[in-house]
Structures are given as C-alpha cells and as structure tokens.
Amino acid sequence: MRVVIPGGSGQIGTLLARALHADGDDVVVLSRRPTPQPWRVVAWDGVTRGAWQRDVDGCDVVINLTGRSVNCRYNEANRRDILESRTASTRVIGEAIGRASRPPPVWLQASTATIYAHRYDGPNDERSGILGGAEPDAPSTWRFSIEVTRAWERTCDEAVTPATRKVVLRSAVTMSPDQGGAFDTLLGLVRHGLGGTTGTGRQFVSWIHCQDFVAAVRWLIERGDIDGAVNLASPHPLPNGEFMRVLREAYGMPFGLPARGWILEIGATFMRTETELVLKSRRVVPRRLLEGGFTFKFPSWSEAAADLCDQWKTTRRRSTRSTAR
Numbered sequence: 001m002r003v004v005i006p007g008g009s010g011q012i013g014t015l016l017a018r019a020l021h022a023d024g025d026d027v028v029v030l031s032r033r034p035t036p037q038p039w040r041v042v043a044w045d046g047v048t049r050g051a052w053q054r055d056v057d058g059c060d061v062v063i064n065l066t067g068r069s070v071n072c073r074y075n076e077a078n079r080r081d082i083l084e085s086r087t088a089s090t091r092v093i094g095e096a097i098g099r100a101s102r103p104p105p106v107w108l109q110a111s112t113a114t115i116y117a118h119r120y121d122g123p124n125d126e127r128s129g130i131l132g133g134a135e136p137d138a139p140s141t142w143r144f145s146i147e148v149t150r151a152w153e154r155t156c157d158e159a160v161t162p163a164t165r166k167v168v169l170r171s172a173v174t175m176s177p178d179q180g181g182a183f184d185t186l187l188g189l190v191r192h193g194l195g196g197t198t199g200t201g202r203q204f205v206s207w208i209h210c211q212d213f214v215a216a217v218r219w220l221i222e223r224g225d226i227d228g229a230v231n232l233a234s235p236h237p238l239p240n241g242e243f244m245r246v247l248r249e250a251y252g253m254p255f256g257l258p259a260r261g262w263i264l265e266i267g268a269t270f271m272r273t274e275t276e277l278v279l280k281s282r283r284v285v286p287r288r289l290l291e292g293g294f295t296f297k298f299p300s301w302s303e304a305a306a307d308l309c310d311q312w313k314t315t316r317r318r319s320t321r322s323t324a325r
Contacts, residue, residue: 001221002059006030006044006093007066007110011181012174012213016063019214028055030066046089049096056093057100061221063108064093067152071277074144086152094159103163106221109156113172113206113233113284115149118142120202123237125287126170126229142276153229165227167220172233172284175304176210177311187312189256190248196256199275201241204283206233209298209307216286219294231286235299240278243301250305 001020008017008029017039021027027039030052034041044052046066056062066089068081090109097103116124117132124130132138133146153168175183189195208216216232238246248256286294298304 001061002026002028004028004030004055004059004062004104006046006062006064006089008063009033009035009041010065010069011176011178012171013065015174015176015178015210016065016214016217028059030055046085047092049092049099053096053099056096056104058102059104061106061108062093062097062104063110063217064090065110066090066093067110070145074141079144083148083151086148087155090152090155091159094156094161097161097164098159103161105163105224106165106167107156107161108167108169108217108220109153111153111156111168111170111229112145112149113170113231113282114145114280115153115170116282116284118203118280119283120204120281123283123285124231125285126231127287129231129284138280139276142280145276165224167227168229169217169220170229170231170233170284171213172206172208172231172237172282174210174213174232175207175308177308177315183308184312186244186247187251187309190244190251190253193253193255194257194259195244195248195253196258197241197244198259199240199279201239201244201258203240203279203281204237205240205243206237206282206284207243207301207304208233209296209304212296212298215297216289216294219289219292223292226288226292230288231284232289233284233286234301234304235285235290235296236301237283237285238301246301247305247309250302250309 003020003025005013005017007013009031017027017029021039029041030044031041034043042052044050068085070082072078097107115131117130118135118138133143173182
C-alpha cells in the first residue's frame with residue numbers, strides 16, 4: 001500500500017509513518033523541512049501545488065496531519081498561523097486529489113476531539129455529541145479552538161473529490177512513549193511529584209493509545225463503507241483526578257501535588273501555552289468504531305498507562321546504556 005502523509009514529520013505523523021513502514025507499506029511524508037528518514041520525505045510548502053502531486057496521483061491513501069502546534073499562546077499571529085496552516089494545507093490536498101488522474105480511494109483528514117463542547121454531564125459521540133462554542137461556563141478564549149476545527153473540517157467537506165472517500169479523524173490525545181509527547185510530559189510531572197489533580201479534577205480526559213490509533217487508521221482505510229467524522233478515542237475517558245491517580249500508580253509514584261486553576265494560569269503564561277489544553281473537559285467516545293466492530297487493544301487507561309510506562313522505562317534504559325558506552 002502506498003501512503004502519502006502530508007505533515008507527517010510531527011510526533012503523530014512520525015509514529016504512524018514508522019508503524020506503516022515497519023509493516024512494509026510504501027510511505028511518503030510531505031514536509032516543509034525534509035530530513036532523512038527510513039521512508040521517503042518530499043518537500044512541500046503546505047500551500048501550493050507542486051511536484052509532490054505526483055506522489056498523490058496513484059497512491060492508495062492520503063493521511064493529512066498538517067497543522068501548526070496549538071501548544072502556544074493564542075495571540076493574533078499564532079491564531080492566524082494555527083488556522084491558516086490547517087485550512088490552506090487541507091485545501092491544496094483536496095485540489096491535488098481532485099485533479100489526479102488516479103485519485104486515492106480514501107483521504108483521512110486530521111481533526112480533533114476538541115470540537116466537542118466542554119461538558120461533564122454526558123459523553124460526546126459522532127451522532128449525539130454537542131459541538132462546542134456556546135458553553136456558558138467556558139472562557140471565551142476556548143472558542144478559538146472550536147472555530148479553527150470547524151473551519152478545518154469545512155475545508156475538507158468543500159473539497160471536490162468525487163472518486164475519493166473522505167474520513168475526518170476527530171482524535172483525542174494520542175499517548176505514546178516517545179520523547180516530547182503528551183504522555184512523556186505527563187509522566188515527567190508524575191516523576192517529579194507534580195502529577196496530582198489539575199484544576200478541579202472533574203474535567204474529562206479523552207485519550208487513545210498509540211497502537212490503537214495506528215490500528216484504527218488501518219481499519220478506516222480498509223472499511224470502504226465508513227466516511228465522515230469518526231472519533232479516535234478510547235471508550236473510557238476519565239476525570240482528570242482519576243486519570244492522574246492511575247498514571248501515578250502505573251509508574252509507582254505514591255503522591256502528586258495538585259495544580260489549581262490560578263497556578264495553571266500563571267504557569268501557562270510563563271510556558272507560553274494555554275490552560276484550555278488541560279482544563280477543558282473532553283468527554284469523547286468512539287461510537288462509530290465500536291459499532292463497526294473495531295477492537296481496542298487498550299480500552300482502559302489502567303492497561304494503557306501500565307504498558308506506556310513499561311515502554312518508557314525500557315526506552316530510557318536503552319538510551320542510558322547507549323550513552324554510557
């Protein structure tokens with residue numbers, strides 16, 4: 001299978017490219033800053049059509065993951081970059097697919113579970129979930145993420161690709177043991193005794209183990225009867241307080257200092273990020289995956305956290321031994 005991954009040089013793209021390449025697939029990553037990899041990396045600017053279109057023409061699937069990181073302060077310049085990096089790349093990918101003489105049978109388009117409302121009272125699935133933007137108890141700054149995600153998905157919907165099935169991946173936080181990712185950051189807090197409850201601890205955390213993420217992507221490629229929005233998340237989101245307790249137990253840390261809202265606001269300012277990333281309640285469930293028969297290897301956070309901690313420790317031990325030589 002020939003797979004083209006625009007924006008595949010980020011953490012999620014790299015873990016996906018690595019897994020697909022290991023399975024024997026022909027992987028092509030489109031990147032603004034190409035670097036040598038075991039798979040082929042092709043330069044593009046994420047805005048205009050170019051020589052990279054030849055890789056799209058005749059491939060089996062396009063998985064567009066392009067988008068500037070949201071781990072920043074939402075000032076005017078960053079807001080513009082976050083929005084335009086998503087909509088411009090999605091638009092040009094749609095144009096390339098629409099103009100291809102042999103268009104790919106399927107286009108998987110990145111989105112995010114952040115599109116759903118900040119809520120505690122019930123889970124958000126693809127059919128009955130409440131889209132965000134009008135919650136009375138959410139800060140106005142959180143609406144920016146909703147506006148971006150709606151524009152992102154709308155750009156994909158508007159692309160004219162009659163021969164290509166489109167699937168929008170409303171992904172929760174993908175947990176992997178790789179350095180610099182969300183799990184590595186959370187585990188760093190736990191290791192230093194800071195992995196306690198965040199804010200009130202009531203906000204739900206939706207997540208997916210990296211192996212289930214890759215498996216779900218493969219499953220969606222093969223399922224020709226599924227299109228539209230699909231939630232890529234574990235079936236069991238947890239309140240933050242419980243989520244962090246389970247992670248502490250998995251690592252073997254008996255305590256974790258809590259971080260209250262006002263401390264988070266100060267910390268976010270100094271770290272140049274936004275508290276929305278940890279305070280918004282993301283209670284998302286994968287109804288379409290479950291109804292379609294997809295089986296999660298790690299449906300519960302206790303199983304996933306234990307596995308990820310084991311992988312993280314193994315990777316760090318190898319790295320330490322390698323450095324010692």
